[in-house]
Amino acid sequence: xxxxxxxxxxxxxxxxxxxxxxxxxxxxxxxxxxxxxxxxxxxxxxxxxxxxxxxxxxxxxxxxxxxxxxxxxxxxxxxxxxxxxxxxxxxxxxxxxxxxxxxxxxxxxxxxxxxxxxxxxxxxxxxxxxxxxxxxxxxxxxxxxxxxxxxxxxxxxxxxxxxxxxxxxxxxxxxxxxxxxxxxxxxxxxxxxxxxxxxxxxxx
Amino acid sequence: xxxxxxxxxxxxxxxxxxxxxxxxxxxxxxxxxxxxxxxxxxxxxxxxxxxxxxxxxxxxxxxxxxxxxxxxxxxxxxxxxxxxxxxxxxxxxxxxxxxxxxxxxxxxxxxxxxxxxxxxxxxxxxxxxxxxxxxxxxxxxxxxxxxxxxxxxxxxxxxxxxxxxxxxxxxxxxxxxxxxxxxxxxxxxxxxxxxxxxxxxxxxxxxxxxxxxxxxxxxxxxxxxxxxxxxxxxxxxxxxxxxxxxxxxxxxxxxxxxxxxxxxxxxxxxxxxxxxxxxxxxxxxxxxxxxxxxxxxxxxxxxxxxxxxxxxxxxxxxxxxxxxxxxxxxxxxxxxxxxxxxxxxxxxxxxxxxxxxxxxxxxxxxxxxxxxxxxxxxxxxxxxxxxxxxxxxxxxxxxxxxxxxxxxxxxxxxxxxxxxxxxxxxxxxxxxxxxxxxxxxxxxxxxxxxxxxxxxxxxxxxxxxxxxxxxxxxxxxxxxxxxxxxxxxxxxxxxxxxxxxxxxxxxxxxxx
Numbered sequence: 126x127x128x129x130x131x132x133x134x135x136x137x138x139x140x141x142x143x144x145x146x147x148x149x150x151x152x153x154x155x156x157x158x159x160x161x162x163x164x165x166x167x168x169x170x171x172x173x174x175x176x177x178x179x180x181x182x183x184x185x186x187x188x189x190x191x192x193x194x195x196x197x198x199x200x201x202x203x204x205x206x207x208x209x210x211x212x213x214x215x216x217x218x219x220x221x222x223x224x225x226x227x228x229x230x231x232x233x234x235x236x237x238x239x240x241x242x243x244x245x246x247x248x249x250x251x252x253x254x255x256x257x258x259x260x261x262x263x264x265x266x267x268x269x270x271x272x273x274x275x276x277x278x279x280x281x282x283x284x285x286x287x288x289x290x291x292x293x294x295x296x297x298x299x300x301x302x303x304x305x306x307x308x309x310x311x312x313x314x315x316x317x318x319x320x321x322x323x324x325x326x327x328x329x
Numbered sequence: 330x331x332x333x334x335x336x337x338x339x340x341x342x343x344x345x346x347x348x349x350x351x352x353x354x355x356x357x358x359x360x361x362x363x364x365x366x367x368x369x370x371x372x373x374x375x376x377x378x379x380x381x382x383x384x385x386x387x388x389x390x391x392x393x394x395x396x397x398x399x400x401x402x403x404x405x406x407x408x409x410x411x412x413x414x415x416x417x418x419x420x421x422x423x424x425x426x427x428x429x430x431x432x433x434x435x436x437x438x439x440x441x442x443x444x445x446x447x448x449x450x451x452x453x454x455x456x457x458x459x460x461x462x463x464x465x466x467x468x469x470x471x472x473x474x475x476x477x478x479x480x481x482x483x484x485x486x487x488x489x490x491x492x493x494x495x496x497x498x499x500x501x502x503x504x505x506x507x508x509x510x511x512x513x514x515x516x517x518x519x520x521x522x523x524x525x526x527x528x529x530x531x532x533x534x535x536x537x538x539x540x541x542x543x544x545x546x547x548x549x550x551x552x553x554x555x556x557x558x559x560x561x562x563x564x565x566x567x568x569x570x571x572x573x574x575x576x577x578x579x580x581x582x583x584x585x586x587x588x589x590x591x592x593x594x595x596x597x598x599x600x601x602x603x604x605x606x607x608x609x610x611x612x613x614x615x616x617x618x619x620x621x622x623x624x625x626x627x628x629x630x631x632x633x634x635x636x637x638x639x640x641x642x643x644x645x646x647x648x649x650x651x652x653x654x655x656x657x658x659x660x661x662x663x664x665x666x667x668x669x670x671x672x673x674x675x676x677x678x679x680x681x682x683x684x685x686x687x688x689x690x691x692x693x694x695x696x697x698x699x700x701x702x703x704x705x706x707x708x709x710x711x712x713x714x715x716x717x718x719x720x721x722x723x724x725x726x727x728x729x730x731x732x733x734x735x736x737x738x739x740x741x742x743x744x745x746x747x748x749x750x751x752x753x754x755x756x757x758x759x760x761x762x763x764x765x766x767x768x769x770x771x772x773x774x775x776x777x778x779x780x781x782x783x784x785x786x787x788x789x790x791x792x793x794x795x796x797x798x799x800x801x802x803x804x805x806x807x808x809x810x811x812x813x814x815x816x817x818x819x820x821x822x823x824x825x826x827x828x829x830x831x832x833x834x835x836x837x838x839x840x841x
Contacts, residue, residue, distance in 0.1 A: 198696070200695040201770075252424065303421050304436045305434070307670075308671065314779035
């Protein structure tokens with residue numbers, strides 16, 4: 126009887142150690158990562174309303190006012206436009222909601238798209254140095270029309286939409302297909318995180 | 330109760346087992362990464378996976394005595410060395426944590442079956458800092474230099490002007506070199522621990538038969554041809570980072586050879602007595618970079634004009650103008666329709682020791698109304714200068730014994746040292762363009778441009794007009810407009826050269 130009890134205690138202890146190990150190694154990760162799963166299954170961000178889709182018009186999803194960016198009517202800069210985007214818990218979740226809203230957003234009549242149609246977000250993570258990494262699929266490069274100005278507007282739409290709406294995030298780096306990319310179309314250096322570019326933002 | 334515990338344990342085991350990733354299409358290649366330490370040369374296999382090069386993590390661990398602990402549940406692995414600093418890697422994530430600091434790699438590590446593969450730059454960017462050891466990756470020569478070894482890169486070039494052969498050795502970082510005539514060959518010895526040697530293929534000629542690695546790791550053997558009689562060697566140091574040895578193979582009886590050989594890049598160092606007779610810091614070599622090329626067409630106008638064609642046409646016109654009127658050395662990064670990486674363009678300018686780098690492009694916008702030329706120079710975050718590896722010094726053995734701390738400027742921010750001059754050059758280009766063609770309303774901009782970052786000289790990128798504007802597209806394709814642009818860039822270059830010479834003279838006078 127005492128031997129059985131001892132065995133039981135040992136087993137509980139072993140299970141506890143295993144669980145503890147799993148927990149600590151998972152927590153020791155410095156990256157807060159969320160995969161951009163289409164179903165909106167988000168694990169690392171506890172959400173009071175689970176199963177909430179990240180996009181769409183579900184009235185149950187709380188929404189916030191945010192500034193999205195489009196090319197100006199004359200094409201020479203960016204114009205900020207107030208739009209409603211889904212609210213998300215935490216910086217990572219909100220950054221993801223913002224980028225997804227930006228990728229899907231249709232510009233108002235006079236303005237133009239700056240990001241190739243069909244570009245999707247693969248993942249987004251934020252480092253402990255307050256740098257956001259936006260991982261896009263290769264559409265953003267493959268369907269890019271080229272030209273320095275076009276490229277600048279694409280890159281800084283993404284950088285500015287995150288840094289403008291989430292002031293905690295200082296810099297943004299764009300990855301393509303999970304990898305560090307040289308450039309989108311041969312000009313702007315994407316190997317380092319970029320700061321917000323105010324000069325490209327025009328006042329309407 | 331016991332059954333419940335058994336179920337929990339089984340569940341945990343199942344969770345651990347689920348982490349197994351599907352096998353990936355990897356190919357072991359014949360390639361090796363040579364790892365050079367003071368004691369020995371060892372080899373790490375290079376594995377190809379999805380068109381990227383990797384090194385197996387277990388091989389690295391064995392070589393450097395690291396402990397590797399995999400966490401399948403989280404899809405990651407923890408690597409620790411003797412220093413106790415940990416590296417945490419996550420599958421397919423190009424950012425790794427080194428002792429709590431984040432470091433970005435060219436590509437993320439991948440898991441292949443039971444093996445972990447890490448990109449080559451893992452060694453320099455993650456393992457070096459974790460082990461507190463300098464690890465320099467030289468991708469081109471598939472070499473990793475560990476510790477404070479002196480392994481200069483030696484680029485050898487052979488030229489055969491009439492009546493002799495000229496072999497030049499560019500040694501980077503600088504190291505003393507000497508030549509000795511030995512039976513049957515000339516032996517070049519470079520003071521270093523070993524060499525990272527790039528030898529050209531030589532077809533036997535009158536004055537040179539072949540050039541090959543010598544009997545020891547720091548020597549190179551030149552085997553002369555049948556007409557060889559005597560040799561002449563000159564050494565020079567045209568910039569602090571590199572030295573140069575030029576060996577001329579001459580016919581017999583050339584006792585009093587003609588004055589200075591026409592080897593403009595050699596910049597032979599005259600007797601150092603008179604500072605005024607040092608090479609003038611004007612402009613001797615210009616590298617023009619026609620943007621895009623090959624598969625990369627760049628922007629396309631509504632009428633079908635391609636940026637890559639326009640940039641090449643203007644670059645060629647500009648080259649002719651500079652060569653014929655100024656007599657400077659001019660090189661194009663590409664002289665035909667070929668694909669060329671952005672790194673190679675700046676690296677080419679560096680290897681030619683160019684004094685000016687001009688990258689030529691044509692712009693495009695979403696609206697056709699935009700028009701006009703613009704010029705850009707590098708704009709980079711002020712705190713970029715101290716990103717990984719940026720300001721880290723290195724202890725290098727100094728001549729005459731001892732060590733010396735040297736601030737290493739990583740090649741990927743080489744342009745930082747030239748920003749002031751690049752800004753001045755951009756100003757002159759803007760002025761000259763404005764005299765001949767239409768400017769946009771933002772004629773000078775400072776931007777994080779990839780092609781300029783690695784250039785070790787004043788460098789600008791010129792957007793010569795908007796292909797997306799139908800009028801400008803027609804102009805850009807026309808000889809008349811291309812000539813106007815080339816003439817403007819030529820004017821800017823003449824003014825920039827004058828400015829450099831003026832600045833140098835002023836500096837000399839201030840020193841006296």
